[in-house]
Amino acid sequence: MTDLPTFEPYMLTPFDHSTSPIHLTPLFIFHPNNPSNPTAILETGVHRLIALLPFLAGNVTPSSRLQGKENVLEAAPPTREFLQLYPMFRVKHHCKPVQSINEVGAHEDASPKRFAPIPYELAGEDVSPIFRVQANVMLDACCQNPGVSVNRLTTNRLKEEQRRQLIFDASSSISTEDVTHEDNSAHDWEPNGDMASQPSVCDRILLDDRKVGGLKESCVGILKNQPNWKRINLSRTSVFIAALWLSLLRARISSSSGSPSKESCLVIVNDCRSRLDRKLPASYMGNALVVKEVYASIEAVLSSMGPSEDRASRADHLGPRDILLLANLAAAIQSGTLSVTNEYICSTLAGFVQQDDWTPNPCLGDLMVSVIRPFDIHGIDFGPSLGPLKDIDMLESRFPSAEWVVPPFERANQKLWELILSLDPAVIEKMRNDDVMKCLGLSQVVVAKL
Known part of the structure; x- marks a missing residue:
């Protein structure tokens, strides 16, 4: 140059x-x-x-x-x-x-x-x-x-x-008096002590889209029968993240020698471009992200790990207890995601601007998920010399429990969900053998290709 x-x-x-x-x-x-x-x-x-x-x-x-x-x-x-x-x-x-x-x-x-x-x-x-x-x-x-x-x-x-x-x-669209600060003082989440017991590796997990859709319908059906059910349109993305969250927690609990926290914290990274009233176009090249924390009781996760008559006996079927737990997690995820409105974003920005020190204060959690699946990677024309894009990956292993839901590639004529995750390899192995992973066809974890 x-x-x-x-x-x-x-x-x-x-x-x-x-x-x-x-x-x-x-x-x-x-x-x-x-x-x-x-x-x-x-x-x-x-x-x-x-x-x-x-x-x-x-x-x-x-x-x-x-x-x-x-x-x-x-x-x-x-x-x-x-x-x-x-x-x-x-x-x-x-x-x-x-x-x-x-x-x-x-x-x-x-x-x-x-x-x-x-x-x-x-x-x-x-x-x-x-x-x-x-x-x-x-x-x-x-x-x-x-x-x-x-x-x-x-x-x-x-x-x-x-x-x-x-x-x-x-x-600056919200006055100082109107800025709302999320109060998480009532939550009892603590960082997992074994989170960095081994160096993280980047691996890939594949899900069968049809099975994710079937699990979503099962979650919707079981929620309708709950006495305090509030109508919410669960998305496949929320169900998928719930399945990932549950399998990760069970894998981490079974791998840990210490006592788990009473709560788990999931951090969802939200793209704000289309959520602002004055929308930012997808082509904007700066950051436009806010995070939303969602919490879940570990007690329910622990109870799902014990012996029970309604536990699944087949690799392609989950019992009612697991489905109800997944449904509740998915509903919490969906509610958290929907709460990231224009007002929430503006209040978050205003609260940050009012601080005297602009040093970032990153949110931690048992799992941080960033969904880039909607990006139309396959629609980009790279020209005849490079040819079509064969795959996308992330060269990341520095941040334990960071996960990316990436745009899907068709493999063997099957529509899949793809996840790149940065975790302790021992935890990944236990996730692979979790009932939820097996039910969704995730017994195969493919190492991320370069």
Whole structure:
């Protein structure tokens, strides 16, 4: 890149500040016939993107734009020296085929970091890159046409500036007196002591979509028979997360030597773009996330683990007790998700803005779930050189209990749900053998492919 990207520095939004300082490393997997041509096209595409959106080449740095506030951040142009040290695009050739993340450490002193364009540690430094790309070329063959019209780009510098202003407007739309703070003091959740007993690994779990749908109908049916039932339209997503939550808790409890907390905390990451009254378009490139905590009693989970006449005796069937527990968890998840309204988001932003210290305070939990399943990854045209996207993965094992529900790929002509999770391998093994996992066809856990 010969020309140094320049732009007017701008302050990051409250959404950006409330998100933990991390770099996410998604992996887009292609099987081109000849990788040399696609990597050249990809590099051209990255440089062209930076020419159109130069702020993507910028760095997150401390800001003094808000007097009286601490730890405020802004995006600022990079220096030429910094770009030479951490270029926008690099190609990494790996000397041996890598079929799975478990094989990474066995090759040429490799680690997952070798597949990331910048060190993970940079996220916590005073100067941290916003965006970088690395093409990992494997021996087993691991853009859009560079002449395509720029009119197809769905955002630009002016639009991004307008959308950041929309977020600041939302954060000031509620007065100080009207800001509501969620009171979780009545909850008795404590971090699991065995959560980091072993290094986390990234694995993938597959679900049969038909079975998830069938379980949803069973949950709806059993809730209707409860005396205090409040009508709620359960989604498959809520049922799926409930199944994951229950199987994780039972796996973790059976793996732990200590006494569990009285409650479990589930943290759901919510995309706010479409939930604001003044909607942010899907093309907005900044953060637009808030989290919602949902709690559940461990007593019910413990009772579901003991011997009982109504326990399932078949791998494809759950007993009434498990279904009722799943239904209650799914209803709590659904209610929590629906409560993330425009008013909730604006109040959350306003409460953050009113703080003197803008350091993020990340929510913890037994499980944190981010649903990116609705994103139309398959509808993106990557052009004839790269070919169709074969898979998507996350190169993450730094954050125990972080899970991503990813866009599904059709496998063997079967519609599936796919989950990438970062957990202790012993807990994953016990999850695999949980009744819920077996019922949904999850006896196979596939190691995440690179």
